[in-house]
Amino acid sequence: MKPDLFQAPDYYNIDELLTDEHLLVRDAAREWVKREVSPIIEEYAQKAEFPKQIIGGLAEIGAFGPYIPVEYGGAGLDQISYGLIMQEIERGDSGVRSTASVQSSLVMYPIWKYGNEEQRQKYLPKLASGEWMGSFGLTEPDHGSNPAGMTTNFKDMGDHYLLNGAKMWISNAPFCQVAVVWAKSEEGRIHGLIVERGMEGFTTPETHNKWSLRASSTGELIFDNVKVPKENLLPNKSGLGAPLGCLDSARYGIAWGAIGAAMDCYDTALRYSKERMQFGKPIGQFQLQQKKLAEMITEITKAQLLAWRLGVMKENGTATTAQISMAKRNNVDMAINVAREARQMLGGMGITGEYSIMRHSMNLESVITYEGTHDIHLLITGLDITGLNAFK
Ligand code: TGC
């Protein structure tokens, strides 16, 4: 792969909206990605393997629990810092950002928000340091967009719960030490349970042959009469709103992350357009290529402003689920379109692993599907503005 010459576009001087702390956190993450992710990521994506050696570095830049309080091992940062970290990591690779998103917003967040003090003390510091990795089991083979229909269930056996069922498409599953699993009680109420590797009947087979998110490890969570200690139930929230609350936080991070992937594609195409000569001129001199670049930077700039404003609202506690959906949907769609246009600008070179664009392009096909598909987010906006439910 080519050396990482990335220069971040900031067409509207959005840096002026950021504090010194934001810039410090962002720049530290940016440098780390350049040093530790860019040189190895193509090789790991090609061999479809998560680079486990970067776990310690992810913890050091605050990517595991950026907004979780310091007393639990988190970085104690605000929501914009969290977003900026996700942006920089996804600039490197969406699969690496996935690992950080799951650890922070889908594993640490529910333990912090819905867990008791013993659970927080037991799990959060180890998750923040990367000593333990976590996964989040909501999706099932027959229940993806409609998690309310889940069939994974647990029975109260007096001194423990007996868990049965299966989750599919679970990021980090093959190597996680703990899984936050959503399952129905005998009364049909959804609860979160912390399942640990080593519990009898709990297995995590890997999902192979993905063409997308290849540097992220995806698998199943299978529960065959797993005895879960009663103290592993998250006591402070139940119902579908509990996992959906975690998704609000992760989707917010993706709204920022997608900008990173788009920035990398734009920056690569811009540089290439000045170097690649055809018909005796750099291709960047042709109007059609300038149109592509001008539209890319316009869309990136709009997405940056959307994410920044959402970050302000998230920080002051006013961001709604529907506002988060709009930003996730818009920014991922924007990134897919930027990646497609950028790849075309590189001609044949665009399909090779010499450049990052094709990998981003393939990764974004997962990003536009997980954490709520493109269409599900449109329907969330539709419901919000009309008051009419088009899901069912
Ligand atoms: P609905 O009737 O709308 O809501 C059920 C209950 O939940 C409450 N609620 C929320 N609570 C907190 N935060 C939110 N964001 C909430 N949204 C809804 C709601 O008030 C209600 O409460 P109550 O007390 O009345 O029961 O639910 P629904 O069944 O109609 O579903 C709505 C829908 C379709 C939008 C929802 O199911 C949905 O978002 N589906 C998409 C599924 C999804 O996003 N799955 C993601 C799986 S995790 C993943 O993909 C990780 S990828 C990780 C990575 O690698 O980065």
Ligand code: FAD
């Ligand atoms: P389906 O729900 O079957 O949807 C198929 C199509 O139907 C989609 O286009 C959808 O938009 C459309 N559709 C569905 N319902 C409606 C409707 N009411 N109206 C209109 N159109 C509709 N899940 C986890 O729990 N944890 C994870 O860590 C995780 N990681 C993932 C990693 C990867 C790489 C991938 C690909 C997925 C991951 N997922 C994870 C699962 C992801 O959240 C689901 O794939 C996603 O929610 C969609 O579910 P589905 O694949 O079953 O598609």
